[in-house]
Amino acid sequence: MADADRSRPLRIGVIVFPGSNCDTDAGNAWTELGLGEAVYLWHQETDLKGVDALLLPGGFSYGDALRAGAIARFAPIMNEVVAFAADGGVVAAICNGFQIACEAGLLPGALARNENLRFVSRFVSQRVENNETLFTRRYSQGEVIRIPVAHGEGRYVCDDATYERLVAENRIVFRYADDNPNGSRNDVAGIVGGPRNNVLGMMPHPERAVRSLNGFSDGARFFRSIADTLIEHTAPALR
């Protein structure tokens, strides 16, 4: 794999759908941590503008019409996102982004209505089940981190065969540690997929926990892990 081009800052592309509402937080997390530039990509665009990684942010794309993520997956830019992921490009899909990634077939399973029917918005503890992914290398194996969730449809569901494959392939990256806020299968909070486990989907919001000023900064290492990955291998070299 080739060395990264360090002559320019790392660029994370944040996809913006109508109804996305965590796009700026995600972009700001990247820039405020000093990791590089954020490029906002409108859902109707068809060019990823040479970004090094992609982020599908949280929110309520298309007002969650039909199902969360169901319409967004057919947005024009999604063809590029799917091709980027298939090529090994790093894609982080957070909350509504996770729902979109599942709908688009980038990750297996689906996100159903929370078991208790409530919209949950609070900090949860999640355990790092695999710290050898492109997204979690700055965490310790088994470490419990505090990151907030905010969703009404976060109950991860999949069939038995899919679950067994996720376990066998060590693709469950985060599990809720002490309380499961949505009834997700086996406490699953985040998984990876794609040809090089280069796509991550998670319901918690690391971009909301990146500032030590407010006491919660466990999400910072998520973004730093991505930056480490990109610095070691440029996104094109990953392909």
Place this chain on the structure above:
Amino acid sequence: MPKVTVRITLKPSLLDTQGRTIESALHRLGFTEVDQLRVGKIIEMRLPDDDADSIRTRVSAMCDRLLANPVMESYRIEVGEES
């Protein structure tokens, strides 16, 4: 143009939390005989075709691509009379 109705429900293997909540509310109201209540979505549309089989094929394709999520939902298509 015939009216088509698509009924989408959560797969039986999945806990239907809305259905369970509504069922227990009905029980509290005295409708204690209610059992196996499931909640779903109804989508109605009209198609410019008068062959029920070809309508079904077409609407099935819509369900598989967009209207239902096969991981968690199942669907049923009803083709009504022309009106």
